[in-house]
Amino acid sequence: MNIDNKNITTSTKRRSRRIKIKEKNKLNKLNEITQKIEADAEKKVIDLNKTIKSFDDFKKPEIGNLLLNIMQTGADEFKEKTGRNMTYSEMRYMFG
Numbered sequence: 001m002n003i004d005n006k007n008i009t010t011s012t013k014r015r016s017r018r019i020k021i022k023e024k025n026k027l028n029k030l031n032e033i034t035q036k037i038e039a040d041a042e043k044k045v046i047d048l049n050k051t052i053k054s055f056d057d058f059k060k061p062e063i064g065n066l067l068l069n070i071m072q073t074g075a076d077e078f079k080e081k082t083g084r085n086m087t088y089s090e091m092r093y094m095f096g
Contacts, residue, residue, distance in 0.1 A: 037074045038094040
């Protein structure tokens with residue numbers, strides 16, 4: 001049984017290249033998802049800020065609940081699109 005080492009090396013290089021391309025595509029798709037969620041959350045927070053009239057409004061628990069709802073909606077969308085929960089660093093990246 002004579003195995004051609006050149007073919008094995010070439011095949012390994014191709015496989016490695018394909019894996020790198022797939023990983024890069026996954027990362028690009030993940031970046032698109034996170035950027036969209038971040039932009040949606042930012043828009044919702046801006047809209048929420050427009051409804052706040054005074055400093056006392058910031059003290060209301062409803063405001064905190066609305067902010068938590070915005071983050072939870074983003075987390076749910078992330079899980080729906082990726083099939084996993086976001087990591088802490090991803091959450092910090094998207095929601096600050």
